[in-house]
Amino acid sequence: MRQTLIAGNWKMNGSLAANAALLDGIRAGAQGLACEMAVCVPAPYLAQAEAGLQSSPVAWGAQDVSVHESGAFTGEVAASMLRDFACKYVIVGHSERRSLHAESSELVAQKTLRALSAGLVPIVCVGETLAEREQGRTDAVVNAQLAPVIAAVGEQLAKIVIAYEPVWAIGTGKTATPAMAQQVHERIRATLAQADAAAAATVRILYGGSMKPDNAKELLAMADIDGGLIGGAALKAVDFLAIAQAA
Numbered sequence: 001m002r003q004t005l006i007a008g009n010w011k012m013n014g015s016l017a018a019n020a021a022l023l024d025g026i027r028a029g030a031q032g033l034a035c036e037m038a039v040c041v042p043a044p045y046l047a048q049a050e051a052g053l054q055s056s057p058v059a060w061g062a063q064d065v066s067v068h069e070s071g072a073f074t075g076e077v078a079a080s081m082l083r084d085f086a087c088k089y090v091i092v093g094h095s096e097r098r099s100l101h102a103e104s105s106e107l108v109a110q111k112t113l114r115a116l117s118a119g120l121v122p123i124v125c126v127g128e129t130l131a132e133r134e135q136g137r138t139d140a141v142v143n144a145q146l147a148p149v150i151a152a153v154g155e156q157l158a159k160i161v162i163a164y165e166p167v168w169a170i171g172t173g174k175t176a177t178p179a180m181a182q183q184v185h186e187r188i189r190a191t192l193a194q195a196d197a198a199a200a201a202t203v204r205i206l207y208g209g210s211m212k213p214d215n216a217k218e219l220l221a222m223a224d225i226d227g228g229l230i231g232g233a234a235l236k237a238v239d240f241l242a243i244a245q246a247a
């Protein structure tokens with residue numbers, strides 16, 4: 001019912017030359033895979049992703065979007081601009097944006113809405129820090145991040161993707177165990193169901209945080225883990241494809 005989505009988050013990595021090789025490798029290996037695949041690339045490389053992935057089964061997207069439609073917002077990228085490069089997805093509320101750029105959950109909710117209005121599929125990231133987990137506040141933190149998004153999107157809930165990314169697992173090599181991740185995913189789905197039960201059954205909830213070829217299968221086998229948002233391992237075609245093959 002929910003098609004697995006394996007999405008790469010390249011973060012601020014890449015160059016024209018390195019991307020060309022990576023896109024070629026992904027494109028070559030992606031044929032015939034059962035899961036859906038996507039790469040979220042730095043904005044300057046969207047044209048390259050579009051050219052390199054067109055007529056392949058792999059979608060592409062961006063890592064952030066402006067909350068504004070257009071105008072005097074130096075340095076920002078509008079949702080309509082992402083659409084100009086045929087983006088399907090855009091990541092919103094990644095923990096690095098929340099912590100390094102002070103993005104609030106309210107802002108993330110408005111960005112989610114902006115993405116939807118432009119016809120993009122937002123991948124909304126939520127997740128707790130290590131301190132929050134140790135204080136037993138994981139559910140409270142995740143729910144507080146989700147609440148404004150659920151309120152903002154209203155009847156469009158079925159159109160979003162959620163990524164649960166425990167901050168302590170991102171780029172650290174520490175992965176949540178499949179059981180730990182499943183527990184949070186299940187609670188996220190229950191929270192969504194309180195707003196819209198039909199949408200909650202179809203929304204894909206991805207896991208992110210040191211997902212690698214050697215742990216992907218176990219994580220993706222869990223009932224409420226519908227895919228992965230992959231950082232480091234998305235920068236090597238063989239690793240990214242191995243994760244997609246495990247799905």
Ligand code: PGA
Binds near residue numbers: 165173210231233
């Ligand atoms: P990671 O990053 O796979 O390198 O831990 C995931 C992410 O931040 O989206």
